[in-house]
Amino acid sequence: MQASGYMEQRHYLPTRQVHQHSYFQIVLPLKGALHLDIEGNALTLNTERGACIPPQMLHGFHADSSDQFLVLDLPASGRQAPQQLPLHTSFAIGPGARAFLDYLPSALRHQPDEQSRQHLGNLCLSLLADGDPAWLPTVLVRFYHCIHQQLDTPPKLETLARKLGLSARSLHRLCQQHWQRSPQQCWQYWRCQRAIAWLTQGVSVTETALHLGYQDTSNFSHFIRRETGHAPGHWQRRLELTQ
Template sequence: MSPPATSQILNPDLPVVSVAFDLEREQRAPHTHLRAQLLYSVEGVMRVMTALGTWMVPSSQAVWIPSMMEHQVIATEAISIRSIYVDPAWSSELPNDCCVIALSPLLRELILRAVRIGNDYPPEGPERRLMEVIMDELRQMRRAPFYLPMSGHPKVRKVIDALVEQPADPGKIEDWAKRVGSSSRTLSRLFVRETGMSFGAWRRRLRLMEAIERLGQGESVTRVALELGYQSSSAFTAMFRSELGVSPKRYSRQDRA
């Protein structure tokens, strides 16, 4: 499936253009847009991958993708996408890196309204003013902690790839060091240098992102906890609360709301 043609429109008189489409369980090919993009799933969890990392995006969040950044969207279930694209003439004050943002109720409704308006609005009039309100909201976007940094170092990447395949793996840094032919001290330093996170913090973030996806699909807290390697749901809940400030059950309720 090719990127929407609207993402390639360059016209400062159209600060924001929009598109709505559905994805089944699929991976879109890596691609770029001339415009920066805010990508939002009305229902369901998606992953967005770049060369620098992976972003997990539940329906309570949106992902900001700068113009010309190659990325790939992965849907592990059927999802319904609403997306807006910002003309380069209007995006200089917005982030130049990929990030997940907390989607305010106002911005969510503005996105849905933009989709209904379409992309043939006049440069003067209420439709254009609404697009400028969207720009005001984007300038106040708040980042959410759903970023998982990647690494090109062969030893670190070997650990990362194995953990992505099996997040519940209980191996300590010493165990992984033996597997990749390194000392634990060297591997620990490499993890911090390559990802900006310790091995333990990186694995917790991976498990958190996996948990968000599974909870979004309706799995129980106990099942998610055990399948991600936690000895009890209380230990999992403590991790979840320390990262996001709320319990898994409360987070799920908020996300559905």
């Protein structure tokens, strides 16, 4: 797994800060916890969970100033980009990776040069990804996040494939290989999953439909029923049953 990014130990302030950057950023707690909100979704990182923040994704964060974190800033594309990244923003830190992270502060003090840090960063990524099916080829992780930024609009696959540095045929093959769906089917599936998430969180059918590009709620209802076998009201009732 080749990657050439910037890796360092960092401390964060207890007052909330907001960032947005053009690269992938992996945050790994060494001590304490980091409180993150990524586009409205709150999560807490600890020594058992890390985060992968995609490019251009607005995120806020705060932590106790005595807590410590290892941060890897990784290019999203090009020869120096990592081969694999976690699909979701939060991921588990396995025992092998945890033991390596506990060793890293000492290693960074004794090997401060850039080449050594790159080698340690590559090894860290390999241990994090080892045996975890949620870590996928970076180009598919980029595809996933690109699609989620435009769930209200059918993707122009030729344009998207070029942006990812692929042919449309290669993108189709990768999607079929990892998700058993075409790129278009992936968009429909993730669109449906987003709708279900909103409906079960109490967002109205009309508002959910508008967010996903439907001007007519009857067309939206037909889409949900076709994809899930249930009308939108079914998913709203699931919220009522949990309250």
